[in-house]
Amino acid sequence: MHPEIVRALHEAGIERTFAIQELTLPLAMQGEDLIGQARTGTGKTLGFGVPLLHRLQVPGDGTPQALVVVPTRELCLQVTRDLTDAGKHLGVRTVAVYGGRPYEEQISALRNGVDVVIGTPGRLLDLAEQRHLVLGKVRGLVLDEADEMLDLGFLPDIERILRMVPEQRQTMLFSATMPGPILTLARTFMTQPTHIRAEQADESAVHERTRQFIYRAHAMDKGELIAKALQATDRGLAMIFSRTKRTAQKLADELTERGFAAGAVHGDLGQGAREKALRAFRSGKVDILVATDVAARGIDVAGVTHVINLQCPDDEKTYVHRIGRTGRAGREGVAITLVDWDEEPRWKLISETLGLGKPEPVETYSTSPHLFADLDIPTDVTGRLPLSKRTRAGLDAEPETQGEAKRPRRNRRRTRGGADQHQGEVESGARQDSDAETRPARRRQRRRTRSGAETAVQQPEAPAAGGETDAGERPRRRRRRRHSGEPAGEAGDTARSGNAEGGAA
Secondary structure: OOHHHHHHHHHOOOOOOOHHHHHHHHHHOOOOOEEEEOOOOOOHHHHHHHHHHHOOOOOOOOOOOEEEEOOOHHHHHHHHHHHHHHOOOOOOOEEEEOOOOOHHHHHHHHHOOOOEEEEOHHHHHHHHHOOOOOOOOOOEEEEOOHHHHHHOOOHHHHHHHHHHOOOOOEEEEEEOOOOHHHHHHHHHHOOOOEEEEOOHHHHHHHHHHEEEEEEEOOHHHHHHHHHHHOOOOOOOEEEEEEOOHHHHHHHHHHHHHOOOOEEEEOOOOOHHHHHHHHHHHHHOOOOEEEEEHHHHOOOOOOOEEEEEEOOOOOOHHHHHHHHOOOOHHHOOEEEEEEEOHHHHHHHHHHHHHHOOOOOOOEEOOOOOHHHHHHHOOOOOOOOOOOHHHOOOOOHHHOOOOOOOOHHHHHHHHHOOOHHHHHHHHOOHHHHHHHHHHHHHHHHHHHHHOOOHHHHHHHOOHHHHOOOHHHHHHHHHHHHHHHHHOOOHHHHHHHHHHHHHHHHHO
């Protein structure tokens, strides 16, 4: 291994390897294709990141030499941080490419030269098709969390990316599970890959390191129960998983109202707000993160001691991913799952599949004595955090990144309709004034043509333009006829008088 990589890892406090790293590093550093099967949080990033960095030609010509494809924005940022730290003494240039951010800054980074690109499939394809991202010199390709990309529907995009890179390359695929489409992908685009599996031993170790509590709770009591569970002795950072985006935001707001420092990460938030919440969680400004499964994919934060499932997970895979946020790197953790009455059959199936031996959740309320005993909660706590313990700065203390929200909104507004694109340079106030001038005219035209009688009256308008006196009188007569609501006979008399005037003229 390159001595500068060893130096960077030592400075980061990494002195020993995990199982997946011990198995992958010797093969990957020789340039062989491999399939690594291991759960989230087992050190997969350095398992493929170190070989990529080791095989780079530094300094390069600015064209990407390595490409890492990940399913989510959060995982993209996480992998970028890890590779940047590991290659900082080599002068390796990395760039994260993902949606929800302006194209301009990512295009500028690519033009300035880059060695490793980490990105999500959609944005990678966009930049490659626009020829801002050149993939013709990629020598190392990594597909991380391939099963998650399959679940999110990215498989066609991945196949298109694989056809853009050179055939002579090293390909590494990492996944927690190996469904059929992933195996087919590996057979099609990989050259005699070695299948490395570090899942079984790790799986049992997760269950041993993480204390799991399954409670049957009432929906109206979950907020109070969670508020007390979060006051357990020696609790560090906590992650709470919700099935829906609305529930995640609602719970985060409720916990904030109860005095806790909480943030939310879900799909309804803009990318800037999600990154702000993650930065605050990592820096300790908030110690509780409420998230949905997709948004939390790839979030790797040290010091998470408690994981709470607000509802029963959909399946055993989701459950393993959720509780895998705690008990990482040999540390112990606590996993709490709150099961509703109608979710008991689903939980029983999860328990049987994973061999947990907990088929029947214990009926639990926020006042149940066994709740306090199981989680080591002081008996005098209430559903609100005391003022003396509100020591976190909170989400508002985390500064916004410049341009996080405004630039994407301006871009979308300019391109919303093709006919109006040229108006993007005009100020919004000018557009409003222009609309105000044109709208009344359109409404008057529609009123004039609404009835046949009015249309007939409008015909004398052409000769009226030549005489100022007639032009001043006739509009007044037409307005009287339109608003009076008189029968057709009176209208005919008026029309005859108009003809008489015309003849006299």
